[in-house]
Amino acid sequence: MLEINEFKHDLLKWFDENQRQMPWRETKNPYYIWLSEVMLQQTQVNTVRPYYNAFIERFPTIEALSTTNEEDVLKYWEGLGYYSRVRNFHEAVKEVHNKYNGKVPDDPESFQSLKGVGPYTNAAVMSIVHNHPLPAVDGNVLRVWSRLTCNDADIAQPKTKKLFEKELQPFVETKSGDFNQAMMELGATICTPKKPICILCPVQKHCEAFAEGVVSELPVKKKKIKKKTIDYDVLYITNREGQILIRKRDTKLLNGMWEFPMFEQDTSIDAIEDELDSVITIENEPVIQTKHVFTHMTWNMKVYKAYMQKENIKPPYKWMNKNEKDTLSFSTSMTKIFTQMNQLL
DNA sequence: GAAGCGTGGCA
């Protein structure tokens, strides 16, 4: 079993001397720390950096974010993915504004009750800002800890995470913020998924997997099922004024994002006209064929040019002028289509 | 407890 004080000393010394600079490490403002943790969920540091800087510049305070409508906030998340994160964060910040007098709760139970704040984000923010003794167990820590303790439990299972949280509790009684960040930093830079750099590891002498020579076999992670594929016809519909027809999604996937109307490929013209409540002219051959890959599914899309003349469009549909593209939020697949169409036309 | 939820980088 790991000797707590020696391990912590070695890890924290390394972290103090080697941690990477990040904009959110230059503040203890709980609103900023919280935002960074939400953006960093399932997202790499270098991807987050520009989004974080733009977001806090546009919404520097809880007050500023609370008084902005969702459409404008979503624009600052465009392209970052997992869009429910920003809806939950927006709602949670408004709750802080209204119920907590604009001050982020400093007790873990209140904080984790906010939308989008789970065990990890709670532990991370509460430990970094207030040194609350909570272990922040993310993907990095699951991997690092499975190696340090030479544990071959499936890290994809929730009970493994619970076990690790329990085992790590004694390590976060003091300096929990630095300890949690150091464990994640170690996982991100040294104890990486592939080709970990054990030769540079500050806690190599504490690592049971290294001692056993099985570092490359850990962690054990059950593989996910194969993803589905859906074929879509995407319609790039213009009218006499040169506007483009778009619609706002009301679905779990990409909820609230705008898109060009799209239909599964066996959908009949009649059904499409019924949905659009208008006659429509669609070209016979697609102008673009493209693929968009999500974590859990793939879209194969054929894009057709089409023409439609209809004055009274009702939500979720909308005629968009081309210069409006910069004010509305589109998923990355739609932005790519928009760019390609502009090059063709 | 398992599945759904985005995107970009990398081998």
Next chain:
DNA sequence: TTGCCAAGCTT
């Protein structure tokens, strides 16, 4: 090209 991975949460 394909699959895996990245500071998770919700249902």
